Amino acid sequence: MLVRIDRISEHVGQEIKIGGWLYNKRSSGKIQFLQLRDGTGFVQGVLVKNQVEPEVWETAKQLTQESSLYVWGVVRADERAPSGYELDVTKVEIIQLAEEYPIQKKEHGVDFLMDHRHLWIRSPRQRAILKIRAEIIRAIQDHLNQQGFTLVDPPILTPSACEGTTNLFHTKYFDEDAYLTQSGQLYMEAAAMALNRVYSFGPTFRAEKSKTRRHLIEFWMIEPEMAFVDHEGNLEIQEQLVAHIVDHVLNHCQAELKTLGRDLSALEKVKAPFPRITYDEAVELLHREGFSDFQWGDDFGAPHETKIAESFDRPVFITHYPTEVKAFYMKPDPNRPEVVLCADLIAPEGYGEIIGGSQRIDDPELLAERFEVHRLPKEAYAWYLDLRKYGSVPHSGFGLGLERTVAWICGLEHVRETIPFPRMLNRLYP
Ligand code: 4AD
Structure with a gap:
């Protein structure tokens, strides 16, 4: 069942599936943090290298900004997370790998943003x-x-x-x-x-x-x-x-x-x-x-x-x-x-x-x-x-x-x- 991020609090401890886009990605060698958005909210997905299947790890590594995807994971309440929850990712399926996204995390001029x-x-x-x-x-x-x-x-x-x-x-x-x-x-x-x-x-x-x-x-x-x-x-x-x-x-x-x-x-x-x-x-x-x-x-x-x-x-x-x-x-x-x-x-x-x-x-x-x-x-x-x-x-x-x-x-x-x-x-x- 597809769960919307704004309803994630109802699923603590359960494995859920989210349909969304990759907003941002950080990685520290053994951990990948996927910032996911589905339009209803944002949530961080966490992958620990030696705790997920190797192909799940590799799929996540390929993800580009704004790629569309399905993500499966277990919901965990976490006070430090901005939304109060995180997702321990178990599986990732790419729907479409996005081309290089024009809007980057830097200052863009107004005309550029308006054109996009x-x-x-x-x-x-x-x-x-x-x-x-x-x-x-x-x-x-x-x-x-x-x-x-x-x-x-x-x-x-x-x-x-x-x-x-x-x-x-x-x-x-x-x-x-x-x-x-x-x-x-x-x-x-x-x-x-x-x-x-x-x-x-x-x-x-x-x-x-x-x-x-x-x-x-x-x-x-x-x-x-x-x-x-x-x-x-x-x-x-x-x-x-x-x-x-x-x-x-x-x-x-x-x-x-x-x-x-x-x-x-x-x-x-x-x-x-x-x-x-x-x-x-x-x-x-x-x-x-x-x-x-x-x-x-x-x-x-x-x-x-x-x-x-x-x-x-x-x-x-x-x-x-x-x-x-x-x-x-x-x-x-x-x-x-x-x-x-x-x-x-x-x-x-x-x-x-x-x-x-x-x-x-x-x-x-x-x-x-x-x-x-x-x-x-x-x-x-x-x-x-x-x-x-x-x-x-x-x-x-x-x-x-x-x-x-x-x-x-x-x-x-x-x-x-x-x-x-x-x-x-x-x-x-x-
Ligand atoms: O003061 P305005 O021109 O009033 C009328 O059109 C009356 N016929 C309304 C009425 O009594 N039924 O416009 C009303 C409001 C303004 O206070 C402003 O908030 C907005 O419409 N407005 C504009 N907003 C964005 N761009 C414009 N070009 C606007 N012109 C008016």
Whole structure:
């Protein structure tokens, strides 16, 4: 019977069979140590020369890095082993002897690693990140399902923009023009009027010409949308969700966080409620902190977000941005229409914005005006305006960027490691 390495603790004292790959090999003349991985974990196999059949010893000696193999052995608990167990190997069968593996145990340049992304994801660090990414998705879905949200899938091919026209990804749809979705939000607003609390989870696309640590061309977003929820209610739903994600990862991914060397004390502080500051207060803070030429009405860049985040030990909401820098659908503050009822959630430790959200305009006339101001073609948005004509209600929603959230929780410098096969400016391979 084939046993997975993550279940090895159930087989102490028994002889088991593992299917896996050789991650690394050490030898001290009379002993060979095989670092084995099977995707579920790592375990060390030990061969002592005068205790195994000569052909088993010779087979093990031939093994090259990343050769695929079956290994038989007896499981032994060993406190010194990183996984707590070792395997006293009795038999080795090579499935395929790997060619010389391109990724060696030395420093490789980023371009080289990105060109070999299909192999790089086998390494312990990359594996840990992908595991945490999967757990974050699970935490989000569990939480939203538990809170009464229904999953709804918006289209990928769309006739019009949601987040401005500058970074639209154009394609042909037979004889028509179409765009890859930038955000499912507009469709989720329709769905919220049908199902009350909804969320989407899927890929979104932005032809961003900027090369930064935080931008991907293809990234995944979770977009909840809620009927009868106002700006304040929106923030509460967001902080509960983010606190739950962090809590879930701390409870389920200790080994992976350790592999990444993540500072856990920073994550342990992430408890709701999160602090809220207005855009105005954020501008004042920047002026005090040396960004004296920042003008009211400018949008924050990465250095501004980092400076603002430094004042807080948990994620911080920046609310009430100037109407003119934000999207057409955001509801102006009735007491101060030059700002909108929106918030960006800025992660601590310099990881930047992870959520953008707002209360939406529910008045059909005001929405029609905003189309004019933003020079959006009315016809393309007629269906969206309908939502305000047939039983309009106050409603709000937000988009959580999965890759930026993974980068923050894993403590990564760059979003390129947070997604299995990143799509970036100048990177479509592999
Ligand atoms: O602030 P954004 O543009 O908001 C929207 O798209 C809204 N329609 C969402 C909604 O209200 N339903 O994007 C939301 C989040 C950002 O906070 C960021 O985390 C992520 O999506 N994001 C990106 N992540 C990686 N690469 C990019 N190019 C990103 N652009 C946005």
